[in-house]
Each structure stands twice: as structure tokens, then as C-alpha cells.
Amino acid sequence: MQPSVFQQVLGAAFFRLPDSLRQLHSSRGLVRYTGRATVERGRNPLARLCAWLAGLPPAGQDVATVVEFECEPARETWRRRFGEARMTSTLRLRGGRLRERLGPVSLRIELHANEGVVWWTVSGARLFGLLPLPASMFDGVRCREFEQDGRYRFEVEAVLPVAGRVIRYSGWLERA
Template sequence: MDRAVSHPVPPTLFQQALGAAFFKLPAPVRTLHAVRGTARYAGIASVERGRNPLARLCARIAGLPGAMQDVPITVEFTADTRSETWHRDFAGTRMHSRLAYKNGLLREQIGPLQFRHALLANAGAIWWRVAGVRVFGVLPLPARWFRGVRCRESEHEGRYEFSIDARLPLVGRVIRYQGWLLPVDDAAG
């Protein structure tokens, strides 16, 4: 008699980072971060950019989108057990990042910057706290410079919502973007 051998499905990056707390998150947040393979999401986003010339320079170096209000956004997620790639399109302006989980931190590469985030699940949301930043993956920047970076993922009215606000000392706001996403099959509804 042939018996199929069952192999456990390896955890996604966010399941690794959050452990059991991942499974207590609202369904839209869990679904987005349980992607294996490729998934496409769509929604609406708004972007506010800082006015300080140094803030504009920082945003340009990181490849962040310009200011826009209530524009269509699509995000394509490609994920396996070791990494994820996020391709964001804010009404034609593209932003890419690559994520990996190592040594208890989620690492996000955006342009020449590698952010190292500690993730916390609390009150139905994922909170990202910057634990370190490196330029080109090698040159460390002081973590205290990034205390003003706030990232939150949550659910509202059955949709995945995101809010990112990045402020730096002496520079002020670099960028703030927020919005919502649904799987592409559900986004038209």
C-alpha cells in the first residue's frame, strides 16, 4: 500500500518573524502575508513627501514615489520561504523592495538602503520598528536616526490597510504613504 508522505509547509517570512502571533491577525493581513508564489493586489493610496531639500534628496535616493492623492496602486508579491519581492506601482510610479528574514529581523532592501525591522503583532496590527539601517548592506547608520519611521499594517472594513510615515532628525518628514489593498480578484468590488 502506497502512503503519501506529508511534508509540513514551511512558514512565510512574516510567519517566521511573528510566530504564533501571526495567526491571531485579521484575515486580510494574514492572507497577504501568507503568499507563496506570486499574488497581485490593487487598491488606492496617497503619498505625501517632505518639503525639506534633504528630505527630497533622501526620498530620491531611496526611489520613493512623489506626492499624489487617492491614486490607484498595485502591488505584486513574489514569495518563497527565504525572500519576498514587492513591486509597487503608484499610478505609474514604481517602487521595489526585497525582503528576507535573518537573525530575528526582517530585512528590507529599498534602493541602496537595507532596513532591519523588528516586527510586533499587537491590537490586530503589525507594527514595524527600525532596528538598524545599512547603506549598500555594509555601512551602518545610527538606528536612532530612524526612530521617526512608523509602519503599521492592519484591517479596516475587510481590506488590508497600510500606513508608513518616515521622519528623520533635522530633515523632518521624508515620506508618508497610506492606503488599502485587496487581492486583484476582489479589488473591483
């Protein structure tokens, strides 16, 4: 059996992750997770436009959350539902690195595992797959995955220059 995308990117560090992270990122085929999340959205009109273009969910507290992961050895599609709002992204493995396509933006993601936490940072981006965007534009885009009380937990924040906070969402998931 070929290693998952996250196993390939993280290498040996993958096997030192907590159980909930290893289980989620070892998935094959179609798997479903459910949980709860809190979503905060930026108020700046430019932040709202960016969120709309990327298909990000609206603000909400303790929102029912469902994520379907469709996992292949070199690609994963994540279909998220925050309440009734849907958000889909595709993660691909290219040259040993992770790429995430979210709306019209393709992000080059660096993954780092340290003390049971997986950190995502953006090291490059393209608009519509063609137009390179300055990597520094995405210095405020971060994700952290960790385990708390035996549950997979996530925190995602996107802060862009001029626009400010576009979104921040956090919560937990368990396999359905």
C-alpha cells in the first residue's frame, strides 16, 4: 500500500504524531469526519471579497461541521460543511511538497511536525494557476493541527496585507 500524502510529506515525523492525527491523515478512499467549529470572518470589505472568492464559510459559533476526505496516494479532496456552507479544496503532492487549491488560489504548503503538532505555512501562491503571487502576502496564513482530549483539533487563520483578517476557524473532528 502506497503511503498517504501526509506520510510522504512528513516522512518519519508522521509516525510520532498523536493517534487522532495519524488516523485522519492515513485515510484511504472516502472517509467522513464530524465535529464542531467556530468561524470568525474579517470585517474589512477587501477581506470579505477575498473570503467570498475563496468560498470560505460565514461566521458562526459552535457550528456543526462535516468533512469528507477523498484520499488517493498523490491527491486528497476535502469537502467541508460548516452548517449549510460548503468549502472544498484539493491537496496534491508535487515534487514532495503539498499544494492546496482553494477557489482561484493555489497555495504551496510547507508542513512541519513538532511535539505532536502539524504546522502548515504558505511558501508560495498562484492565482488561477498562472499568476504568481508574492509569498510574503501569505505570511499571515497559518494552520495548526493537534490532539486534545483524544480528539483531532484544528486552528486555521488567514490574515492578508491591507485586508487584515479574512477568516479564523477552529474546532474538532471525530471519525463518523
